[in-house]
Amino acid sequence: MKKRIALLGAGTVGAGVCRLLAENGDMILDNNGVEIEIAAILVRDLNKERPGVPKELLTDDFEKIMADDSIVLVAEAMGGVHPALEYALRVLKAGKCFVTANKELLSQHFEELERTAFEHGTGLYFEPSVAGAVPVIKALTDSLAANRIYSVMGIINGTTNYILSKMSEENMGYAEALAEATELGYAEPDPTNDVEGYDARFKLSILSSLAFDRRVYVKDIFCEGITAITADDMRVAKDMGYGIKLLAIGKMEDDKIQVRVHPTMLPLSHPLCSVNGSFNAVFVNASAAGEMMFYGRGAGDMPTASAMAGDILHALMQETRRRYPFVLGGVPAAQITDDWNSAFFLSSVAQDEPLVLARVANIFGKHGVSLKTVLQPGEASDGCTRVILITHITSELKFRKALEELKELDCIEVRNIIRVEE
Amino acid sequence: MKKRIALLGAGTVGAGVCRLLAENGDMILDNNGVEIEIAAILVRDLNKERPGVPKELLTDDFEKIMADDSIVLVAEAMGGVHPALEYALRVLKAGKCFVTANKELLSQHFEELERTAFEHGTGLYFEPSVAGAVPVIKALTDSLAANRIYSVMGIINGTTNYILSKMSEENMGYAEALAEATELGYAEPDPTNDVEGYDARFKLSILSSLAFDRRVYVKDIFCEGITAITADDMRVAKDMGYGIKLLAIGKMEDDKIQVRVHPTMLPLSHPLCSVNGSFNAVFVNASAAGEMMFYGRGAGDMPTASAMAGDILHALMQETRRRYPFVLGGVPAAQITDDWNSAFFLSSVAQDEPLVLARVANIFGKHGVSLKTVLQPGEASDGCTRVILITHITSELKFRKALEELKELDCIEVRNIIRVEE
Numbered sequence: 001m002k003k004r005i006a007l008l009g010a011g012t013v014g015a016g017v018c019r020l021l022a023e024n025g026d027m028i029l030d031n032n033g034v035e036i037e038i039a040a041i042l043v044r045d046l047n048k049e050r051p052g053v054p055k056e057l058l059t060d061d062f063e064k065i066m067a068d069d070s071i072v073l074v075a076e077a078m079g080g081v082h083p084a085l086e087y088a089l090r091v092l093k094a095g096k097c098f099v100t101a102n103k104e105l106l107s108q109h110f111e112e113l114e115r116t117a118f119e120h121g122t123g124l125y126f127e128p129s130v131a132g133a134v135p136v137i138k139a140l141t142d143s144l145a146a147n148r149i150y151s152v153m154g155i156i157n158g159t160t161n162y163i164l165s166k167m168s169e170e171n172m173g174y175a176e177a178l179a180e181a182t183e184l185g186y187a188e189p190d191p192t193n194d195v196e197g198y199d200a201r202f203k204l205s206i207l208s209s210l211a212f213d214r215r216v217y218v219k220d221i222f223c224e225g226i227t228a229i230t231a232d233d234m235r236v237a238k239d240m241g242y243g244i245k246l247l248a249i250g251k252m253e254d255d256k257i258q259v260r261v262h263p264t265m266l267p268l269s270h271p272l273c274s275v276n277g278s279f280n281a282v283f284v285n286a287s288a289a290g291e292m293m294f295y296g297r298g299a300g301d302m303p304t305a306s307a308m309a310g311d312i313l314h315a316l317m318q319e320t321r322r323r324y325p326f327v328l329g330g331v332p333a334a335q336i337t338d339d340w341n342s343a344f345f346l347s348s349v350a351q352d353e354p355l356v357l358a359r360v361a362n363i364f365g366k367h368g369v370s371l372k373t374v375l376q377p378g379e380a381s382d383g384c385t386r387v388i389l390i391t392h393i394t395s396e397l398k399f400r401k402a403l404e405e406l407k408e409l410d411c412i413e414v415r416n417i418i419r420v421e422e
Numbered sequence: 423m424k425k426r427i428a429l430l431g432a433g434t435v436g437a438g439v440c441r442l443l444a445e446n447g448d449m450i451l452d453n454n455g456v457e458i459e460i461a462a463i464l465v466r467d468l469n470k471e472r473p474g475v476p477k478e479l480l481t482d483d484f485e486k487i488m489a490d491d492s493i494v495l496v497a498e499a500m501g502g503v504h505p506a507l508e509y510a511l512r513v514l515k516a517g518k519c520f521v522t523a524n525k526e527l528l529s530q531h532f533e534e535l536e537r538t539a540f541e542h543g544t545g546l547y548f549e550p551s552v553a554g555a556v557p558v559i560k561a562l563t564d565s566l567a568a569n570r571i572y573s574v575m576g577i578i579n580g581t582t583n584y585i586l587s588k589m590s591e592e593n594m595g596y597a598e599a600l601a602e603a604t605e606l607g608y609a610e611p612d613p614t615n616d617v618e619g620y621d622a623r624f625k626l627s628i629l630s631s632l633a634f635d636r637r638v639y640v641k642d643i644f645c646e647g648i649t650a651i652t653a654d655d656m657r658v659a660k661d662m663g664y665g666i667k668l669l670a671i672g673k674m675e676d677d678k679i680q681v682r683v684h685p686t687m688l689p690l691s692h693p694l695c696s697v698n699g700s701f702n703a704v705f706v707n708a709s710a711a712g713e714m715m716f717y718g719r720g721a722g723d724m725p726t727a728s729a730m731a732g733d734i735l736h737a738l739m740q741e742t743r744r745r746y747p748f749v750l751g752g753v754p755a756a757q758i759t760d761d762w763n764s765a766f767f768l769s770s771v772a773q774d775e776p777l778v779l780a781r782v783a784n785i786f787g788k789h790g791v792s793l794k795t796v797l798q799p800g801e802a803s804d805g806c807t808r809v810i811l812i813t814h815i816t817s818e819l820k821f822r823k824a825l826e827e828l829k830e831l832d833c834i835e836v837r838n839i840i841r842v843e844e
Contacts, residue, residue, distance in 0.1 A: 020568050020710050028568060031635060127565070133711035135557070135565035143549070143557035146442050146450060146731035213453060271717060274696050281715075288442050288728035289555035291701075292718035295693060296711060306710035309568035318740065 003316045004039040006065045008087055009078035010053045013101055013128070014041065016305030017075065017312075019052040028309075034316050036309075040065050042078075066090060073097040073315055075308055077128075081105050085112075092116040092124065097315040101128035101304055107205035107218050111326050123318065125311040130203045131156050131280040133303035134296040135310070139284065140210040147286035149211035151251040153421070156203045158278035158298045159194035160226050160246040162186045164234075164263075165276040168243060173231045186278055196225035197261040200248045207282070208250030208259050212334060215326050216250070220336045222260035229263050233347060233416055236377065236388055237265050242345075243273040244418060251340070258340035265345050265420040339397045343372065343420035346389040346403075350412040352380035357387070360412060367402035369394045387412065390420060425738045426461040428487045430509060431500035432475045435523055435550070436463065438727030439497065439734075441474040450731075456738050458731075462487050464500075488512060495519040497734055499550075499726075503527050507534075514538040514546065519737040523550035523726055529627035529640050533748050545740065547733040552625045553578050553702040555725035556718040557732070561706070562632040569708035571633035573673040575843070578625045580700035580720045581616035582648050582668040584608045586656075586685075587698040590665060595653045608700055618647035619683040622670040629704070630672030630681050634756060637748050638672070642758045644682035651685050655769060655838055658799065658810055659687050664767075665695040666840060673762070680762035687767050687842040761819045765794065765842035768811040768825075772834040774802035779809070782834060789824035791816045809834065812842060 007014050021028075021036055029035045041057045042065060043050075062083075065071060074091045076098065078084055084105045091098045093116060100106065106113065106129050117124040127137045131154065140149065155161050159181060166177040178195070181187035193199050201221045208216040226246050237244050247264040250257065266273050271293045275281040280298025285291050297303035350356045357374065364371055373390040391399065407414060429436050443450075443458055451457045463479045464487060465472075484505075487493060496513040498520065500506055506527045513520045515538060522528065528535065528551050539546040549559045553576065562571065577583050581603060588599040600617070603609035615621050623643045630638040648668050659666050669686040672679065688695050693715050697703040702720025707713050719725035772778045779796065786793055795812040813821065829836060 016710075024568050024570065024709075027570070027635070032567065133565075133708075133714060135561055138560065138565055139557055142736055143555075143560055143732045144728065145454065145735050146446050147728055148446065148449070213449070269696070271696060274691070274693060279713075286555075286728065287446075288438070288724040288731075290719040290722075290725055292555060292716075293703075294714075294716060296714035300712075302710040303712055306566065306569055306708065309710075310565045313567050314564055 001033065002035040002037055003072055004037045004070045005073040005075060005312060006040040006042065006071050007038060008042045008074060008076040008084070010041050010043050010050050010058070011077065012301040013077035013304045013308065015050055015053050016301035017077065017308050018054065020302065020305045020309050022052070028313060032313060032317065034313060036312060036316065039068060039071050062087060066094060071096060073099065073312060075099040075312055077101045077308065079104070081108055085109055088113055089116055092120055092122055095120050095122050097123040097125065099125045099308060099311045099315060101126075101308055103129040103199070103202040103206060107202040110206070110209060111215055114326055123315050125315050126206070127311045128304045128307035130206050131282055131294070132296065132298040132300065133306045134280055134282065134294045134298065135307070136207065136282045136294045137210065139292070139294060140207070144284070144286050144289055147288045149252070150285040150287065151249070152207050152211050152282060152284050153272065154204070154207065154248045154280070154282040155245055155272055155275050156248050156280050156282065156298060157194055157197070157200040157246060158280060159187045159191065160200070161275065161280070162278045163195070164226060164229070164244055164246065167229070167231060167234050168238065169276070171231055171235065174227065174229055195227055197223045197246060200246060200261045204248035204250060204259060204261055207248070208257065209326070211250055212252055212257050214257065214334055216257065216259055216336065220259060222262065222338065224262040226263050228416055229418070230416065233418065236347065237345070237418070240373070240390070241268055242266060242420070243268055245272060245275070247272070247421070249421070252334060253340070255334050256337040257334050258337055260340070263418050265418050267422060339395055341393050341395060343393050344391045344399050345418040345420050347415045348387045348389070348412050349384050349415060350387045352383050352385040353411065356411045359409060360387070360389075360406065363405050364391070364402050367398050367405070369399055369402050423455065424457040424459055425494055426459045426492045427495040427497060427734060428462040428464065428493050429460060430464045430496060430498040430506070432463050432465050432472050432480070433499065434723040435499035435726045435730065437472055437475050438723035439499065439730050440476065442724065442727045442731050444474070450735060454735060454739065456735060458734060458738065461490060461493050484509060488516060493518060495521065495734060495737055497521040497730055499523045499730065501526070503530055507531055510535055511538055514542055514544055517542050517544050519545040519547065521547045521730060521733045521737060523548075523730055525551040525621070525624040525628060529624040532628070532631060533637060536748055545737050547737050548628070549733045550726045550729035552628050553704060553716070554718065554720040554722065555728045556702055556704065556716045556720065557729070558629065558704045558716045559632065561714070561716060562629070566706070566708050566711055569710045571674070572707040572709065573671070574629050574633050574704060574706050575694065576626070576629065576670045576702070576704035577667055577694060577697050578670050578702050578704065578720060579616055579619070579622040579668060580702060581609045581613065582622070583697065583702070584700045585617070586648060586651070586666055586668060589651070589653060589656050590660065591698070593653055593657065596649065596651055617649055619645045619668060622668060622683045626670035626672060626681060626683055629670070630679065631748070633672055634674055634679050636679065636756055638679065638681055638758065642681060644684065644760065646684040648685050650838055651840070652838065655840065658769065659767070659840070662795075662812070663690050664688060664842070665690055667694060667697070669694070669843070671843070674756060675762070677756050678759040679756050680759055682762070685840050687840050689844060761817055763815050763817060765815050766813045766821050767840040767842050769837040770809045770811075770834050771806050771837060772809045774805050774807040775833065778833045781831060782809070782811070782828065785827050786813070786824050789820045789827070791821055791824050
């Protein structure tokens with residue numbers, strides 16, 4: 001059967017979808033009995049050169065796509081919230097399926113989109129929005145459908161993982177690694193969105209909403225970027241058997257949901273620690289399946305196009321629609337918490353006096369934070385010494401209080417704080 | 423909507439499915455709108471104690487399941503080819519969906535089952551048959567549907583991975599590690615099926631058939647087990663920066679398919695090298711998505727039940743059936759080859775004489791095999807010395823010929839051969 005679709009956007013991902021369907025359309029037809037025909041491609045500039053994108057399909061008129069009843073699915077790869085949202089709602093209200101790679105759109109307007117799809121009996125698909133080619137959305141919604149999800153921990157921003165990998169492998173500083181990432185096109189000219197963790201936060205909003213069957217809003221996600229990580233942190237961590245990764249973490253503990261994006265120290269033996277360069281990976285802990293990891297290319301034209309084409313085919317073959325827990329109810333009572341348990345790594349410079357450690361330990365003790373490791377690496381110089389602490393697992397809020405008090409001491413200067421997961 | 427299903431078998435996996443649906447049936451209904459009701463469970467012995475399995479659903483009469491038109495799906499977890507095959511064909515001919523965890527059944531009778539499902543307009547699902555909870559089947563058939571698959575490389579036998587991990591981590595010999603695996607229940611009393619690679623071969627037949635859209639028969643898969651691997655091999659490999667894993671490899675190169683199960687040396691930095699214990703992982707290289715890895719529990723009651731429940735739900739919600747390339751055509755002209763390219767590690771003991779290396783190198787040279795590394799670790803004793811060779815990438819058949827000639831030399835005794843992948 002032939003199915004006609006439209007694309008919104010013919011940038012990197014849109015053009016990738018064109019190329020992929022042109023190359024492998026015959027194989028898809030042979031294997032699945034579906035012939036996917038791109039009927040129209042919405043662009044702003046009709047005259048721009050776009051290799052692999054058939055010029056005769058271009059249109060700058062969204063209404064032409066809406067008016068064509070033979071188009072049963074619209075795939076969006078334009079990015080940005082507007083006008084993507086308005087288009088998405090129009091498409092769904094017309095009963096056409098909507099496939100999107102747009103994490104920002106989804107994380108901001110998940111419920112409205114899901115509800116509209118539900119009310120109009122059509123489908124919303126978004127595998128390409130998180131972790132590129134890695135089929136983690138389908139894993140959470142389909143393969144693990146019979147599981148309670150305890151946690152998701154993901155390296156879901158390739159730019160920051162590239163930077164941190166460079167820092168670790170080549171002992172580079174943050175600025176130098178960022179400069180190289182920018183030069184190679186892994187980081188955008190303004191890297192804020194990536195290095196401050198905002199991009200990972202959008203994606204975690206989507207992942208954790210699916211994992212916990214509850215709408216998790218971007219605003220509720222704790223977020224800390226990688227800009228404060230130094231070559232020294234990286235080195236000290238490695239000496240202690242840890243790597244440092246920007247993790248997006250969603251956990252359900254005691255019916256509370258914790259959602260957070262921050263640099264994280266992980267044991268070098270942890271599967272996520274060997275995810276290097278611009279690769280993405282999501283580690284899932286599920287009630288029946290146990291621990292799983294999904295690893296692959298999180299960005300790029302063809303990896304994202306691969307996910308989009310997979311979703312297009314899936315949508316075209318799926319008659320029954322599902323997965324509207326936010327709309328239909330079925331949401332557990334779980335609440336988002338701003339407190340959670342983890343261990344902390346603290347790097348500092350302190351006066352080289354016998355009583356300093358006692359004063360530090362005293363403050364932590366007062367706030368119920370117990371220390372697991374205290375190191376004074378290297379020699380003292382100028383009357384100062386490095387002090388590295390790792391706490392036992394403790395409460396985020398207790399630690400923050402202890403830290404506040406610690407910062408008031410004259411005898412110690414806190415350089416960095418990094419959360420530790422095992 | 424309520425859907426009634428039957429289970430064949432109430433062993434580890436069948437009982438796991440019962441428990442999982444009992445625990446999480448409400449959540450599945452909330453999220454997907456489907457209520458899965460187990461209507462009957464076929465067992466041989468009605469009186470055996472089976473915790474978590476409702477006794478009132480047990481039957482020893484397969485005909486009762488067939489006669490019940492309200493049962494729309496049958497999930498099989500009995501194992502063995504007979505009578506599973508006869509049951510499967512009856513189920514499919516009756517237009518009911520068939521879900522199976524039975525790799526042996528599938529790898530031996532894939533086409534007959536697919537054809538029967540096709541001819542009767544129903545569905546055949548088998549995610550639990552390979553790598554337990556890891557959704558690699560769905561990745562190959564759905565998520566990567568728009569990709570050509572270049573290769574699959576999998577650690578898909580937990581028993582052997584447990585043994586090799588123990589040997590590597592604790593410097594154990596094969597016999598000792600096997601004994602521990604047996605004691606802990608990771609290996610069966612007769613471990614032949616696992617340690618000789620037969621189990622992995624069944625699974626590779628399924629994976630590579632899907633990957634290459636061509637029926638790959640068990641008999642065409644080269645198979646070598648792990649019984650010859652020694653603690654010494656493991657140690658030498660590690661010193662050279664390699665780990666040793668039992669890999670199931672399917673590759674398409676120059677329109678030829680190579681399929682092989684054998685112990686493999688992999689660089690320690692390869693993602694598959696950090697897959698330890700009884701975990702499974704499948705590494706896929708796809709044309710658009712690039713390199714991916716799927717990691718998780720490859721066996722056990724709940725992980726396999728997780729995959730089975732996911733497939734059951736998927737089948738119940740899927741109206742359109744697909745993926746019958748073996749039946750409908752669409753098979754590329756690719757042929758299975760018994761020659762392929764890889765590097766080789768050769769461990770030997772040779773006479774400590776200046777000309778021995780020259781004679782060895784001469785034989786390899788004559789057969790067009792070039793050497794990358796030659797090591798003589800340790801001191802000579804009793805006039806003998808260890809010789810370790812690693813070849814450049816070469817042809818399997820050329821290497822075998824060189825090896826034959828090498829074995830005729832008096833001055834060198836070949837201890838072990840291990841293929842090397844990068």
